[in-house]
Amino acid sequence: MSVLKAVFLIIIGLAGGLAVGAGMVAFLTVLGIAPRLAQVTRTAHYIKWYENSIVAGAVFFTWTGLQDMLFHLPKDITLLFGLFAGMFVGLLAAALTEVLNVLPILAKRIKLVDKLIWLLMAMVFGKVLGSLFQWIIFIPFS
Amino acid sequence: MSGFEKDGDTMPKSERIYLRLRHRVQVKPDQRVTLNQIAKLVSNLEDDRRLENMVVHQVSPQDKHLIVIDVTQVVALLQKRFPDLEVEIIGPTQSILEIVYPSKSPRFLWVIFVWLLLFIGSGLTIMNFHEDVSMQEVHQRIFEMLTGEKEEYPLWLQIPYSLGIGVGMILFFNHLFKKRLNEEPSPLELEMFNYQQSIDQYVIMNENKEAQNKLDERS
Incomplete structure (x- = not known):
């Protein structure tokens, strides 16, 4: 009976993981973050490595996250970790905005095609300051 | 010794121009749009200024913001003015004229x-x-x-x-x-x-x- 239960759990776990993993890869593919990074850094040859790094990262953090693992690293490491995490979220946000085609339509509508960089910077500053506000003021004082 | 001296109808048959319409052209609200403004011309004529300066369209207030000039309009005009000219069309078959009005609000x-x-x-x-x-x-x-x-x-x-x-x-x-x-x-x-x-x-x-x-x- 317990073997049957175990087999059942394995199947459910595997199925869930497959669905979530496939979904995540599909999402990242649509947004095209890895190709974009490869293009900017002119390292398109290493795109396979980038794929592997996405998979490895997802698996590693799923596993360590589920295991209550503690690494006891110095506090400064979190600075670097935060910067990288933020950059990735920034890439995600930018890619999403781009997929939704907000900026070109807006710039065209109000005839500011030559000031597109301004609109972009408005969003960048908005996100950075909004995020800082949330961590430093909004959450501690609510 | 070719070229057209009088009405253009003295041109020999071998006179041929290649015409490539520009995709998108910005014009002023009262502009007389000439051929060389909306198209790139290549010809073996000695003097093709009359061709180049042929008025294709006069922009008027009824035109609103955009005008589409079809290549057939241009060819029709050319045939009327220069019946012996052979026109070869390359590239886009329409040219979009965008009328740029001076902006009012700051x-x-x-x-x-x-x-x-x-x-x-x-x-x-x-x-x-x-x-x-x-x-x-x-x-x-x-x-x-x-x-x-x-x-x-x-x-x-x-x-x-x-x-x-x-x-x-x-x-x-x-x-x-x-x-x-x-x-x-x-x-x-x-x-x-x-x-x-x-x-x-x-x-x-x-x-x-x-x-x-x-x-x-x-x-």
Whole structure:
């Protein structure tokens, strides 16, 4: 009976993981973050490595996250970790905005095609300051 | 010794021009649009100034914002004026004239308005996103995982995280100090191009349909 239960759990776990993993890869593919990074850094040859790094990262953090693992690293490491995490979220946000085609339509509508960089910077500053506000003021004082 | 001295109808048959319409041309509200403004001409004529300066369209207030000049209109005009000319068409078969009116409202007010809209909107969006995915808890969890200490407000992680968002966005759009990391167009520029291309295509199709309607009404 317990073997049957175990087999059942394995199947459910595997199925869930497959669905979530496939979904995540599909999402990242649509947004095209890895190709974009490869293009900017002119390292398109290493795109396979980038794929592997996405998979490895997802698996590693799923596993360590589920295991209550503690690494006891110095506090400064979190600075670097935060910067990288933020950059990735920034890439995600930018890619999403781009997929939704907000900026070109807006710039065209109000005839500011030559000031597109301004609109972009408005969003960048908005996100950075909004995020800082949330961590430093909004959450501690609510 | 070729060329046209009088009415152009003295031209030998071998006179031939290659005509390539420009895709999109900006014009003034009262401009007389000449052929060389909307097209690139290549010819073996000694003097093709009369050709080049042939008026194709006179912009009038009824034209509103966009005019589509079809290559058939141009060819018809050319045949009327220069019957012996052979015209070879290369490239696009329509040219879109965009009438640029002097803007009335001060643009910098618009810029400020839109800037604030995007600034506040995207700030709110990122906060909503963080709430949505319980980012605070995730950051607390990561902080504990990395350092082994519990911290309710892991600002060491969160402040660089916030700055990183900005860096990531700029990286994606490749707009770092206007200086290109490489020569290729950025996704935004491509998006802008595609959007413009769609509008142009729509205008070309739509204007053609309108021309058909007008003919039907007349008959």
